[in-house]
Amino acid sequence: MENHQIKIVPTSNEAIIKFESNHFLVKNHSYEFKNIDEAGSSLLAQQLFYLPFVKTVYIAQNFIAIERYDIVSWEDVQTEISEQIENYLNSGELLVKKDEEIKKVPVTVYAEATPNPNAMKFVANKKLTVNNKEFKSINDTEVDTLARNLYTFPFIKELYVGENYISIQKHDVISWDEVTHEVRSFIRESLESGTSIGETKHKSAAIVKEKGESVDLPKFENLNDISKKIVEILDEYIKPAVANDGGNIVFEGYEESSGEVRVILQGACSGCPSSTMTLRNGIETMLKEMIPGKIERVVALNG
Template sequence: MKEYVITVKETNNPSILKFEANHPLVEAGHYEYRNIDEAKNAPLAQQLFYLPFIKTVYISGNFIAMERFDIVQWEDVKDEVAQQLVEYLNAGEPVVTEEPKKDKVAVTVYAEVTPNPAVMKFVANKKLVPDVFEFKNIDEAATSPLARKLFEFPFVKEVFMDLNYISVTKYEVADWNEVTMELREFIREYLAQGGEVISADTPRSSGAQQTGSATGDQNLDETSQEIVNILEEYVKPAVASDGGNIVFQSYEAESKTVHVILQGACSGCPSSTFTLKNGIQTMLQNMMGDKVEEVVAING
């Protein structure tokens, strides 16, 4: 059995003291605990929080660093803490219950510009999601670990996912020339580490839920279903290549108006009106005759 020896070392912060061990304490990762509740996976940190003067516990590699409250000075208690650590470690007690390391997988991700200057498309060489998912903010991304991480970047405004790509909408304050590489590398590394993209119980995006199955929705009338089929076969592949999605919302027989929802790079795109009027609307009029007069789009 290993015999642990603890060496006490001062830091630049007088409130923080470092206790170095002669053997590694954790295999990977850096851990920070600010209270006993956060230390559920760290039995040693839990024990340390029973000391009334411990404010924060840091564990990394072969050392434990502790920040104290001002009620004591380290000079008065450091020997006692070091002795407690030696006894705990030499008793073979666990430090941190670490999750097994996941093997990296070979993943490539490339960035692709879209017609929407606010949106960049990040394409992976593997399937990422089984369906269309759109997140307008971090609260909507509660069931998507990757989307939540992306929203931690201050310039990320919205996240859209479909099959093997992620479209990210940025705020105007950021320049894609400055942030694209950082974002691409983050996504690639996250996927290579085996990070979860989306939870199994994540609902499809609101637009997809309204539409129903592309193969047929029994609640749609014959004309509406014909429109859905045309959008699925002729339009969606094209807009998906631009990092977006189009979803049928409704058809008004009296006005012969088709309402669709634009998602991802299509949402808010300066060229979307032109695309609708000169592309989708013309296609539906040519294929459906006088059943369609106008196509109206709503940004998702």
């Protein structure tokens, strides 16, 4: 059973707050309940309406949003509600009863070239995953999942799944011109039929260092001030551009004594002939400028 962890996320509307899970709650549709009578298909929504300040409950993708009446402030109640939602989701109770009238949501998928000639990015018009996933081989996949099924194409080497895209690396035995349309159609039909991406057995949050030791990446709250600044710079300036190219970059560590920063390249960036050098130089230049005197070099590792 999935272990849900809830994060409280404010919205542009002060009356509405989102309670985001680290897992999908519903797929392909969303729900809006304006009172307890409308919430007959969701026991959790009914329970939330017992709170006198709850005006509307929304359930979509990986979050539950609540609109409140102006009789309390969110600061006074949001922690208690977050705990209630988290406990319910982890109880195994059904969130929403199946609605037979739900229509199949059309899915579109288009292909984008990446700087890596062996990698192609397939972008969907729907959210595919809450947490990015990396599949280095078929052994990382689960049965009856889209990730496993993609490996029926013998030329596929690695998969990287972002929020709304799948980045695929192929073996250098065929050109993308020959197979792009077939792969794109396969992904679209699988998503329309409700096939899930599946979980990965590959630990994206770990690398094997030179001595063969598997090391978990450090948590942000445990980092020193310089490391936190590095992560913030990567998140704000580097990751968005890298994601556009079907890849990801992860902070692995910072050695204060040598000024060395280590990052992990994932997705289309991993193993790319140009990415390692280009990204390393670009990141190194930016970090040196924004954190003067603390950065000597950047080492880029393939994930």
